[in-house]
Amino acid sequence: MTTSVPSRPFELYDATLRDGMQGEGMSLSAEEKLRVARKLDELGVHLIEAGFPASNPKEQELFALLAQETWESSRIAAFGMTRRRDVRADQDPALRILADCFCDVTTIVGKTWGLHLEKVVRVDPAENLRLIADSVAFLVGEGKRVIYDAEHFFDAWRDDREYAHRCLRAAVEAGADTITLCDTNGSSLPMQVHEAVRAVVDELGEHVRVGIHAHDDAGCGVANSLLAVQAGATHVQGTTNGIGERTGNANLTTITADLELKMGIRSLPEGRLAKLTETAHFVDELLNRPPRTTQPYVGRNAFAHKGGLHVAGIRADASTFEHVDPATVGNARDVLVSELAGKGTVIEKAAEAGLSVDDAQAVRIIDRVKELEHRGYQFEAADGSFELLLRRETGTYDPLFTLESWRVIVEQRAGGQVETEATIKIWIGDERFVRTAEGNGPVHALDRALRSAIGQVHPHLSDIELVNFKVRILDETKGTGAVTRVLIDASDGNRTWGSIGVGENLIGASWDALVESLAWAEQPGRRGPQLAAAPAEVESA
Incomplete structure (x- = not known):
């Protein structure tokens, strides 16, 4: 594309606070709008449209807050x-x-x-x-x-x-x-x-x-x-x-x-483009909506590579399959693991985890991934579970415990109240632990019972919060007998990782994903002081 150099300084005008709020489900308080304006100012946007100053009490409050601010890069426009x-x-x-x-x-x-x-x-x-x-x-x-x-x-x-x-x-x-x-x-x-x-x-x-x-x-x-x-x-x-x-x-x-x-048109002050991903995700988080993973430049998958040939290409020269350096927009490269992966993908993911695998191990791991994905597993969003698979295949897996059994009882009372109770029996070394806990659903009850049983042996688990729980039915035509995939996202306040469980029994798949999410945090090199976060109350479907 041939573009002449603009005769006037170029300017960006962000209308998120007014025009953007006309989208379905879009709503921010006056204080939240102020935070967005500050973030856009940090990015270096020239003009920020704040809306009509007196259209409603919220806008009156917003303009009063904006008037008290000192702006580094931006000017506020009334509409x-x-x-x-x-x-x-x-x-x-x-x-x-x-x-x-x-x-x-x-x-x-x-x-x-x-x-x-x-x-x-x-x-x-x-x-x-x-x-x-x-x-x-x-x-x-x-x-x-x-x-x-x-x-x-x-x-x-x-x-x-x-x-x-x-x-x-x-x-x-x-x-x-x-x-x-x-x-x-x-x-x-x-x-x-x-x-x-x-x-x-x-x-x-x-x-x-x-x-x-x-x-x-x-x-x-x-x-x-x-x-x-x-x-x-x-x-x-x-x-x-x-x-x-x-x-x-x-x-x-x-x-x-x-x-x-x-x-080739400078649209932001020098060096500010690297704040683009951070700003985009900040606005989505304030709006309480997940960032679109496929959004150009700033999406989680904007620089994600899945095919084995593509991964091999970027290892040789990133420009073979990346149109820009992810760092220029504040994003990062990701290598996704799937049945399409090649040896290069496995070797790179192993290196990220501090592990070393040779070609023969990589081939064996690929075959294992193909087998599991045929059964319904999907490791793209379950990076924690994939690392545990690598550790099992390389002999470096450190299990949290040995399971004897678990049981969940769900009881509905005459008044409509539903109560859930879970009991687990596990071994850690030569010591047997039996714990029972109640929760607002089967997964929550199992989570509480498990943490109670192993909390003293693995104190770091008190820092782990379950931040997302997703269930997908893989073959809807089989109704309640269909295979279920459960994905759990967990966080210790600094890092977030995914784990997966698959099975015909929803609670069983959930248990597997739960254990994997906690096991990842206790692997060698993962332990250590982190930002504290209270355990979430995750309710099973």
Whole structure:
């Protein structure tokens, strides 16, 4: 892609705190929004759209918090709309709030598409031009930098090109610093965006900065943003991780890396791109949603390699199967283990665990993995269990105990209350331990009984927390007799690892995964002081 050097400094505009919150299930408190803004400031985003200062009590609280902050890299933008049709701009309450806000940047959105003039705001085209011009001029007169978002611009462009241009010119002549061309419906394709942006830049680019605001309804949000930049846009709006209404906004996380690593456009202060993965995951965690593992650049699997040939390639030269160095965006390479793995995968995973395997052992381990995955195991998300498999095959496995038996009793009382009790009988050396514990489900009861039995011998287990418990039915056609796969994620506060159990009995599979999760933490080289974490109450299905 050939891209000319922008004539103006390039800027990123993050709309997560407003536009992103319009996505289903997206909600943050004022304090959480402040934490996101701080993180974006650390990343080096130029502009952070915080929303409308007085639309509700939460936004009032947010703007009060933002006003007290000192920002290193970012400027906060307040958001609003053009004046109401029956009120002068200087008397419009919403515009007055923007004028009085501490933010020196205001973004206002206005109509461009004839369909909306007719069906939504019901004003004639001439009056709409006055709404735009009056609103921009008023805020400029109040000392604000005004960014004008031309809503539905690309739909308007295809419908009535001349009128779409007139709307932009009204904003420019009134003093707008930036005009943002919005693909509000996400309906446009990259070639359409490129053509329209190029025309606008040719006509108005000498007088104003041109920007792009894309949505992802046609799956083109990132591509449309990049094509707009190629056509001359120097202002890009989007949201962290692409969250937003319907299918989401253009993913600013991906765009940021593409601009710098693929198009040679510095979009962040030097060295800040390495914070990209951390920032993306931080926002997802605050939103209480798991980070998308396949997200470009920052996903857990963005630099994960599974096929044996691929692993061999990256061992020889990482550029054979990695388009950028993972460290440039703060991510890391991962080698996944599966039936597709080759000797190189096994050797590399063994080295990560501090183990040494020769070629013959690697082949034997691959055969064992293939056999287990045929039975329903999957080691990609169970790195702890795979290391234990390596240790068993190399003779370095240190078992926690020897099992004699375990039993779980689940009883429902007449009042509807369900009680669960587990009893385990194990041997540690020559000593026999029998423990009984209650829990809120079979796995929780087994976990408590096991920890009670071996806690004195293995005190480090008090630091282990079960942080995730997932059950999958592998052959649904067999109903309750189907094979079940159980995955458990455990953490000691510093590290997180996965373990797996598979079997026709759900509780049995859960027990196997539970034991593996604890056994991994007690292997040679894994023990030691860690951050304390209370045991979680994991309930079995």
